[in-house]
Amino acid sequence: MDRRGSLLGVVLLLTVVSWLLVPGQSSAQPPGAPREVRIGVVSFLSGPAAPHSGIPSRQGAQLLIEALNAGEVPRPYNTPGIGGVPIRAVYVDEAGPVDKQVTEFRRLVLDARVNVVVGYISSANCLAIAPVAEELRTLTVFSVCGIQRVFEDADYKYVFRTRAHQIIDALGIARYVLLVKPDLKTIAGINQDYAWGRDSWATFKETILQLKPDVRVVAELWPPLFSGEYSAEIARLLAAKPDVIFTSLWGGDLESFVGQATPVRLFEESLVAMTVADNLLVPGPGRFVPRGIVFGARGLYGPLTPETTLSRWFGGRFRARYGYFPIHDPFNYANSILGVKAAFEKAIAATRRWPTVEEVVRAFEYLEFEGAAGRIRLALGNGHQAVEPVGFGIVRSFDPTKREVTLERVIRFRVECVNPPAGVKSLDWIRRGFPGAVCP
Amino acid sequence: MTQLALIAVGGLFSASWLFLVSLGLTLIYGVLRVLNVAHGSLYALGAYLGSSMVLVALEKGHGVPVSYLILLGAALLVGLSVGPFLERVFLRRIYQKEEVLVLLLTFAIFLMLEDVMKLVWGVQPYVVNAPYVALGVVKVGGVRQPAYPFLLTGIAVTMGGLVWAGMARTRFGKLVTSVIEDREISAALGVNVPRIFTGAFTVGAVLAALGGAFTAPMISVVPGVAVEVIVLGFAVVAIGGLGSIEGAALGSLLVGFLRSASVHLFPELDLVAIYLVMALVLLFRPQGLFGRAEMRRV
Numbered sequence: 001m002d003r004r005g006s007l008l009g010v011v012l013l014l015t016v017v018s019w020l021l022v023p024g025q026s027s028a029q030p031p032g033a034p035r036e037v038r039i040g041v042v043s044f045l046s047g048p049a050a051p052h053s054g055i056p057s058r059q060g061a062q063l064l065i066e067a068l069n070a071g072e073v074p075r076p077y078n079t080p081g082i083g084g085v086p087i088r089a090v091y092v093d094e095a096g097p098v099d100k101q102v103t104e105f106r107r108l109v110l111d112a113r114v115n116v117v118v119g120y121i122s123s124a125n126c127l128a129i130a131p132v133a134e135e136l137r138t139l140t141v142f143s144v145c146g147i148q149r150v151f152e153d154a155d156y157k158y159v160f161r162t163r164a165h166q167i168i169d170a171l172g173i174a175r176y177v178l179l180v181k182p183d184l185k186t187i188a189g190i191n192q193d194y195a196w197g198r199d200s201w202a203t204f205k206e207t208i209l210q211l212k213p214d215v216r217v218v219a220e221l222w223p224p225l226f227s228g229e230y231s232a233e234i235a236r237l238l239a240a241k242p243d244v245i246f247t248s249l250w251g252g253d254l255e256s257f258v259g260q261a262t263p264v265r266l267f268e269e270s271l272v273a274m275t276v277a278d279n280l281l282v283p284g285p286g287r288f289v290p291r292g293i294v295f296g297a298r299g300l301y302g303p304l305t306p307e308t309t310l311s312r313w314f315g316g317r318f319r320a321r322y323g324y325f326p327i328h329d330p331f332n333y334a335n336s337i338l339g340v341k342a343a344f345e346k347a348i349a350a351t352r353r354w355p356t357v358e359e360v361v362r363a364f365e366y367l368e369f370e371g372a373a374g375r376i377r378l379a380l381g382n383g384h385q386a387v388e389p390v391g392f393g394i395v396r397s398f399d400p401t402k403r404e405v406t407l408e409r410v411i412r413f414r415v416e417c418v419n420p421p422a423g424v425k426s427l428d429w430i431r432r433g434f435p436g437a438v439c440p
Numbered sequence: 441m442t443q444l445a446l447i448a449v450g451g452l453f454s455a456s457w458l459f460l461v462s463l464g465l466t467l468i469y470g471v472l473r474v475l476n477v478a479h480g481s482l483y484a485l486g487a488y489l490g491s492s493m494v495l496v497a498l499e500k501g502h503g504v505p506v507s508y509l510i511l512l513g514a515a516l517l518v519g520l521s522v523g524p525f526l527e528r529v530f531l532r533r534i535y536q537k538e539e540v541l542v543l544l545l546t547f548a549i550f551l552m553l554e555d556v557m558k559l560v561w562g563v564q565p566y567v568v569n570a571p572y573v574a575l576g577v578v579k580v581g582g583v584r585q586p587a588y589p590f591l592l593t594g595i596a597v598t599m600g601g602l603v604w605a606g607m608a609r610t611r612f613g614k615l616v617t618s619v620i621e622d623r624e625i626s627a628a629l630g631v632n633v634p635r636i637f638t639g640a641f642t643v644g645a646v647l648a649a650l651g652g653a654f655t656a657p658m659i660s661v662v663p664g665v666a667v668e669v670i671v672l673g674f675a676v677v678a679i680g681g682l683g684s685i686e687g688a689a690l691g692s693l694l695v696g697f698l699r700s701a702s703v704h705l706f707p708e709l710d711l712v713a714i715y716l717v718m719a720l721v722l723l724f725r726p727q728g729l730f731g732r733a734e735m736r737r738v
Contacts, residue, residue: 046558047664051565095664193711221703224711226668228659229457231589232450232703238583239442252565255660259569264577264584285495286567287660 028084032354034115036088037081039065039340040108042119043143043333047095048226052251052279053121053329057144058091059322060314060330061118064337064372065089067317074309076370082341083348090114094121098128105129109136115357116141118336121329123147123195130159139357139364143336144329146298147195148426151381158357160364162339162376163332164388166196167426168418169275169298170203170248172390175417175439176294177244177273178211180394180409188219188242188270190233190257192249197222200248200275206430218242228256234266242270250276258290267292277395278302278327281403289398289405296392300412301328303405304391305373314372324403334372342369377415380422387419414438442581447700449580453589455696456596457655461669462676462688463599464647470620470683471640473539474531477546479648479673480666481553482522486652487661488557490514491566494657504574508591511571511657515650523645527638535637550666558663565660572657588658595654599647600689606643607685616640620683675714679721681731690729691717 041061044054065087067073071080081087090112092104108114117133118141120126126145133140133156140159142150146166150159178184187208191197201220208215218240221233234257237245245266249257254276261267267290278297280289289295297304302325305311314334318326343364347355350363366383369376379387393407417439420429429435465479493514494507526549534541575587607613618626619636627633651669659665676695680687695714702709709716721729 046554046563047667048662050664051563051662055563219707221707222710226664228665228668229454229655231453231586232446232700235446235450235580235583235585236704239446239581252660252662252665255565255567256658259567259572259660260586260658263573263586282565284565284567284660285491286569287565288567 030348030353033085036086038088038114040090040114040117042092042094044095045093048252052282057329057333061333064334074313082344101125109138119143120145126150133159141336143332151385152425160384162335162386168390170200171207172413172418173273174204174207176392184243186216186218186242187244189246190221192225193222194225204246230257230260234261245270245272248275250279283324291395293395295395298328299388300391301331311373331373387415389415390418445581447704450700451697454699455692456593458676459692460596460651462673464644465673466677466688468644474542478549480670481550482645482648483652483669484666485518486515486649487656488561490653491568491656491661494568504570507571511653515653518649519646523642527641565662567660569657675718679718681728684730687730
């Protein structure tokens with residue numbers, strides 16, 4: 001071969017190599033596929049809600065997205081990315097007032113050009129973002145926020161929530177305490193004075209009074225969000241001596257409450273039922289879980305996680321990387337991303353090309369998919385709101401090294417027991433005596 | 441009767457904490473005419489440093505009693521290092537500027553310190569409640585109450601007394617009073633005003649860090665702990681009158697007792713108690729209970 005021929009050979013080789021190296025459409029991708037699917041992932045990365053909720057959520061999302069892109073997730077999610085297209089995550093801080101979140105959402109959609117937004121922990125943010133997502137026609141999947149009013153007071157086309165609303169927590173824990181303490185006579189509540197706390201207490205109180213009308217409410221306390229100092233409230237609870245104290249406190253507020261209530265033996269005087277107790281398992285110096293409390297994890301997560309292939313994989317990977325078994329937040333974010341993948345791939349299978357957002361939305365509605373800790377079914381809110389089972393147990397012991405609790409008297413409530421039927425508002429369902437509920 | 445006793449004790453606890461966090465704030469405003477938003481950051485620094493130092497001491501086998509001295513040491517360390525640094529490097533440059541610029545500067549410092557704390561301590565929560573638990577419980581009206589908040593009351597009263605005595609009985613205090621009255625005349629008479637500013641700001645910083653360090657054993661120390669302090673601190677100072685130590689004391693007592701009473705009698709008012717007092721006071725005395733109406737200098 002002469003010199004000109006060898007030069008031509010090198011050029012041809014370089015062209016082929018560069019063609020192979022440049023990211024483009026692989027044969028596994030459907031026609032019309034973009035180079036990447038951009039997902040905005042919104043959680044608290046700063047402020048008081050970050051350590052127990054926002055950061056674990058981001059950790060879960062990041063771990064899953066990296067594994068999805070590498071094709072390392074077990075079946076049925078063992079194909080890389082979404083429909084063979086790699087996922088690029090854009091992480092956004094949820095901290096700040098609601099109007100800032102709305103602006104941030106618009107920026108994500110209009111400037112960062114994300115295809116999907118997943119996340120949101122604050123109920124107030126979910127309520128504010130839903131209409132904007134609708135206006136911008138952007139597929140938005142809420143992950144953690146619990147307020148039931150999102151889909152009970154409005155209909156949305158582009159908005160989904162892949163976890164159950166707070167009814168399962170407060171209603172489930174009410175049923176639980178009635179089972180473990182059937183002679184219950186008095187209750188009290190300590191809940192933060194905002195949407196989550198108010199709705200949680202209303203659900204708990206209504207459920208108890210519906211199932212056992214002779215129960216007396218002896219204290220309803222409303223400390224401000226992030227107040228952290230509860231000596232007056234604890235004194236009031238000690239003086240009132242209720243049989244059961246319900247609390248939906250979470251994060252640093254819950255830890256402060258536990259730290260202040262333990263020395264005065266509140267947990268020995270009353271049965272304290274915590275819907276978000278799994279927050280206490282996030283690692284950190286000196287943090288502990290008191291014995292004898294009713295432990296809730298906002299579904300079957302944390303120590304209540306069922307054994308499935310995906311839960312073993314996700315829990316194992318998460319523990320290996322971050323040093324503790326995931327609480328509900330990382331599972332919830334993982335479920336939103338898995339739901340997006342399942343919906344996109346269902347739409348791709350139906351259209352045999354890259355789907356439009358409307359086609360993904362249609363595929364998402366009433367979807368039932370394998371979540372990171374069991375199956376998720378979008379059964380409420382015209383197929384936009386998930387239903388889930390829930391479970392509770394009483395803490396027998398806590399291992400601070402492994403950040404694990406041992407629970408006793410564990411009771412799991414099936415979906416039909418703790419979720420209202422489609423088309424019925426939760427509080428109406430409770431007040432009408434839970435028609436159609438199937439409970440232990 | 442039990443309820444009354446619990447309201448009184450709860451009010452005292454709440455007032456002590458409020459006074460501790462607002463004392464430094466009002467002192468700094470009184471002397472420097474600076475609304476120091478970074479006061480919350482100094483509180484948080486005290487909380488973080490106090491927690492981590494106590495944690496290390498406990499891990500090394502030191503007894504819990506030492507931890508109270510460690511908390512005090514952490515507060516002094518933060519106040520005596522960060523206080524003069526902030527005053528000399530940042531604030532000194534803009535005393536002659538408009539108040540809004542000073543406010544913006546302290547807000548910027550607050551934001552920067554928030555991120556510095558995240559870099560140093562991460563976002564993991566710190567719960568170091570051994571000093572809180574070690575003091576045990578006392579019975580008030582037959583109800584168990586933690587003894588630790590009484591320590592907080594003691595610290596608040598001591599600090600209030602020290603600041604008052606320092607202002608009224610020492611030469612430095614008299615110089616500070618003269619600067620508060622008129623900084624230009626004081627400077628003309630030979631008072632070293634910049635030194636007074638540094639000293640007053642440092643004392644304020646120590647008080648903020650002290651509040652944080654001794655609150656840390658009661659709470660979960662998490663990012664953002666500074667925000668709540670600033671909001672409540674400003675509210676108390678506004679009630680009492682900007683720059684007035686007596687005002688901060690009375691404001692703390694008013695808010696503390698109303699908050700405690702609301703928890704026991706009208707829990708729905710818990711959230712708004714402090715703002716209710718503030719609105720009522722400002723409606724009738726816009727300068728606060730002990731504030732002095734000032735003529736604007738043109």
